[in-house]
Amino acid sequence: MLDLWAFGRYDLQLGEDEFWGLTLREFNALSERHKDNQDWLNYRAALICAVMANMWRDSKTKPYTPDDFMPTKKVKHQTPEQMLVTVKILNAAFGGNI
Numbered sequence: 901m902l903d904l905w906a907f908g909r910y911d912l913q914l915g916e917d918e919f920w921g922l923t924l925r926e927f928n929a930l931s932e933r934h935k936d937n938q939d940w941l942n943y944r945a946a947l948i949c950a951v952m953a954n955m956w957r958d959s960k961t962k963p964y965t966p967d968d969f970m971p972t973k974k975v976k977h978q979t980p981e982q983m984l985v986t987v988k989i990l991n992a993a994f995g996g997n998i
Contacts, residue, residue, distance in 0.1 A: 946970045
């Protein structure tokens with residue numbers, strides 16, 4: 901919960917009352933908008949990098965695009981078997997029986 905509060909106060913620059921007055925749906929909408937804005941800012945910087953790299957690239961090399969300079973997040977996808985192991989571990993940690 902503290903991470904949500906810090907994100908709301910620092911990144912979204914919400915006042916204390918504004919933050920606590922939001923519904924989860926409103927908070928999610930603001931979070932998505934913030935993410936879109938950060939993606940746009942990163943794209944603008946990546947566009948400059950692509951233009952500069954293309955100015956000095958070898959003519960035999962394919963042109964760079966802004967996507968070549970965008971930060972990427974590696975998403976790990978779990979297999980169903982890995983998910984089942986995780987659920988069993990959590991179940992045991994919380995005292996459940998299989």
